[in-house]
Structures are given as structure tokens and as C-alpha cells.
Amino acid sequence: MTRNILLVILIFCITSCKKENKTVKETVQSEELNPIEDPNIFVGKHKAKAMVLGVFHFDNPNLDSYKPKFPFNILESRRQSELDTLLNKIAEYKPTKILLEWPRIKMDSITNERYQNYLNGSFNLNDKSNEIYQIGFKLAKKLDHNRVYCSDASADWFGVELDWDNYDEEVYLKSKGQFEKSTRYDYESFYELGDSIKSVQTLTEHLFFRNRPKNRLKDHQAYLTEGVLEGAGDNYLGADGVARWYRRNLRIFSNAYDLTDFDKEDRLLLIYGSGHVWQLRQFFTDSPDFDYIESNEYLAK
Structure with missing residues (x-):
């Protein structure tokens, strides 16, 4: 049983x-x-391509923390020849839209009026060194584009309000015991290296150097070390400054997204200061609607 x-x-x-x-x-x-x-359920009819060409400012407005020390004149005949080589390489990407680092709201109509005048011969670029003109306008003409796109956007400050005229960053960091930690990496030498070699490299060689992902990561890491630390535990000045930088790049990405036609096989080319590359690269890579293309794939050809 x-x-x-x-x-x-x-x-x-x-x-x-x-x-x-x-x-x-x-x-x-x-x-x-x-x-x-299924992640592919979020992908549209056509997945667009995006590429960011990181450049240095040919006509530098000295708005960045590092101030260039070494000369570069894109209008010299030697540099113009190098520019032609660069344009031929980037043209192989076959961008359908060229996005420029000028404010979309304020400058798009003005810039396109100038571009139309450039196409009909009434706007001369011989004395204009800005990369917007030298790369953006000339590449757009080479590719028979009927317009260009301004896609930049500012990001207002939303953090602590200080007496900026009398604010001493070093004194403040030392008073909070943050100075040594925030200055343990020598980013200044990295910036100076990039500044100096542009005077001895060809234009393509130098942009290849600037667009190497390892170099862009190193530049980005400055925000996550010395930048973010300032004011931690007090006014969070540094963290808010980094957030402002992300905010601006997110606005740029939102403009690029808005300008993309997903019913066609759009191929975006963004021409921006190389400091923007890491964040924009991240946003395009993470988006379900874009395939990100490394510019060095074309610069190396």
C-alpha cells in the first residue's frame, strides 16, 4: 500500500x-x-545616418577656457589646397543635409541668404576664414545643396548666482578643500598639444587627430573631473555647469532630430567644434533612429 x-x-x-x-x-x-x-519596433521607415565632424575654430572667438596660442590661416594657398582635399574626403559620405554651429532661431534665415548669394557669386569667401563658410558653404556647393541648416542653440545659466566679477575659482576651491583633486589632471597640456600640432599637420591630419574617439573621450572627461567638482556639497556650481553643457548639446541634438526626414534616407553632417563630438556622438548612437558614422572613416581614406 x-x-x-x-x-x-x-x-x-x-x-x-x-x-x-x-x-x-x-x-x-x-x-x-x-x-x-523588440528595439526595432521604435525604428522608423528609414533609419537616418549622422556624422559629426569635429573641428577647431578657424576664426577663433576666444570664448573657450583654453585660448589658442599657435597661428593658423585657412586663407593661405597651402591651406586652401588642404581644404580641397578635406572637402573631397567628406563629400564621399554624401550628406543630404549640412548642419552648422550657428543659432538656429537667430541665424538660419540670415545664413541661407548669404549661402544663396554665395551660390550666385555675390558673397565672396576669400576674406572669410570661419569654418561655417570655408567648410560648410563650400561643401554644400560642391554637393549641389540648395540650402544649409543652422542647428546650434544656447543654454541659459540656471545655477547659483555669484558676484562673477569678483569670483576667484582657485580661492574658492582651496577654501572647500577641492583644489588638489580638481587639478590632478593636466588637461591644459592636452589642449596646448592640439593647438600646437595644427600648425604643422595638414588640415585632414589634424582633424583626424581631433576626431579620434580616445581624444574626444579625454576632452569629455575634463567635465567629469575638474569641472563637476567645483562647489560639490555647497552651491554645485560645477555640476550645474556640466548640466548646462549637456543641455546645450541636447538642444543641438533636438534640432538635428527635428530637421531629419525619416521618410527618406537622410544623411546628416554636423560641423561643430570638436568639444561637442562626444556628447552628440552619444545621443546619435543611443537613439533608435540613427546610425552614427565616425568621421575618421572618411578622413582616413
């Missing part, structure tokens, strides 16, 4: 396990087939 009871219990357990395994298997299969979990 006992043996019979044990046999029944064993059969029941085996049957239950089979049912449970079947239920689990059916659940897993159901989840695998669930379209909500």
Missing part, C-alpha cells in the same frame, strides 16, 4: 514538473515574441 502511494506521488510530481516546464517554456516563447521588447 505504501509503495502504491509513493508511486502515485512520484507520478504526480513528474506530471506537475512537465506542466510547469511547459508553462515556463510557453511564457518564455510568449515573451520572446512580444513586439514591445
